[in-house]
Amino acid sequence: MSDVLNNLVASPQTPGTKHYAPFAVTDEINAQADKRIAQYPDDRKRSAVLPLLHIVQHEFGFISSDSIDWIAGKLDIEQIKVLEVVTFYPGLRQTAPGKFHIRVCRTLSCAMGGSYELVEKLCELTKTDLSKMDPHHHPIVVSPCGQYSVEFAECLASCGTAPVCLVNDDFHEGVAPDMAGDLLNKYKD
């Protein structure tokens, strides 16, 4: 990848980095990617950019510049076309989250149900510095131990059981602020 692009995809280390293997192309990753690419018409491989990014993020925690090179190569497109997608979507990240990434719904019904208090409580219990969170530029804060990270999400489509959150791929509903400790206890190692 060219230097200019590389500077844009600098992925600074976080306390969570240690939990994720560095990006490497394996037969399995390649096979998963080929299966996704086959879901689109032959001349429309570019459509597979999100599916491939999901494979990378799922396996390696975040989108590194190496992985962008690989995806661009697989899809026969310029790296910038992958990068522009990565930088647009809130669901794709360029730095490592904690081992357990907690996304708490921030939107109206959950906020009425106490989701802001829930985030404060989670940050307090995990000694995470909430003041470092900035919705546009640094949406994710990682705990010093690297086990946890916290992020606000927008309406997770379960407003009737507010407040709700996702921990990695697990969904939790009705998580009142005073249940923050119980939630974290489910995710220890």
Add this chain to the structure above:
Amino acid sequence: MSDIQYIDGKQPHQREHRLIFKNIDRVGWNPSLDTYRNDGGYKQLKDALKWEPKAITNEVKKSGLRGRGGAGFPTGVKWGFIPPNNTKPVYLICNADESEPGTFKDRYILHQDPHQLIEGMVISCFAVGAHLAYIYIREEFPEAAEILERALEEARNANLLGDNILGSGFNCQIHIHRGAGAYICGEETGLIESLEGKRPYPRIKPPYFPAAMGLYMCPTIVNNVESLCHVKHIIQMGAEEYAKLGTPRNTGTRIVCVSGDVKKPGYFEIQVGKMTMGELLNDVCGGPKDGRKFKAVIPGGSSAKILRCDEKFNVSCPPGTEKREISFEEIPLDFDTLAACGTMAGSGGVIVMDDSRKMSWVLNNLNKFYAHESCGQCTPCREGSTWMRKITDRLVAGKASPSDIDTLNSIAYQIDGKTVCAFGEACSWPVEAMVDKFRAELVSETSEDNESIAHSAESEAQRRFLQPQG
């Protein structure tokens, strides 16, 4: 249907009419193909494949089904927009992005009854002549994506998908495409761009109506999860019977999702227009919390204009009759009356606020959402949504002046109707309605003294672009 048992505590309310949600929270139910088939599933697909495709479209037109994704556009009419002399492939996309705040219905179909959706989709594909379809599902539904993936695999193995489906000669494949946390991917043209592997910048209409120029510039039908499920029931019941549910021009059932300050929030499938706002909130949802009174309600997802609970409306109710005055409680939950009341039925997400809530705080929460989700393609929306957020930020911080409320309103009206996609309306309507209906309350939180505060101080994060890089 009396033999159907529901999980304790999750029984449907007696005023509900369960069609789409028949199997949600059902005892002994799981998302597998066997369970669905044992319950008579895929019978309608088998029947439909013997019809003329055009006849299915006509049946859907006759049923009066209106889209459940937000705009309430007649589904059959939309299908009819595919150019008659078209030679390109046709695509069908199921919009499972469910990201309008306040809406939580598609989630349950995807998790608990995926085969109902698949059956509805294959019938719809057959009707519009699509051989390839995608389910665009939001990234925040990882479990649902897995369940769907399994269900699709089961359907493929049972020849309910693939080549020569059930010996009919019809070929159809469905794949899943996961989003990545952007609300704008729910907007159909943004969704299509996203599916093409680009940033989801919505396309301008005209000319880019998906039915003529959609995915890969081919005719594409985009429908909501719930809408596609209804298609199966229209085939099952026949359009005429289906149209007897609900009210004229507002036929069938729909799922309303109630959240916020009520005793019993949840999802309820009702006949469109056969229940009033008062019945929903007081009878079905158990009324306000103890010691509280209802203050305001957003009736159709966060983009719908807010209603005051002490408001009166002069509308024709039922639609088509002489205008008369009705109270907030008397509004029937349909498309037309809600529109006449100056708001919309939208996605069916009803968000309730009681008298403990400050409207400045509510509006600020929504403004944060829209400022975060604007795709940034057009200036009024990109700049305006952030500006409105900044104003309500200082309103809740006690630093706003009375003139800020006017500024807020004027920004909203400069976005509304002047943007590429309907997100412009989505982000400006909440502001317009809030200022219109709660101006006195908002102004009471401002102070003339704040007129002299400078608001131009930028945050560190914004200034970083002005500093030399290095």
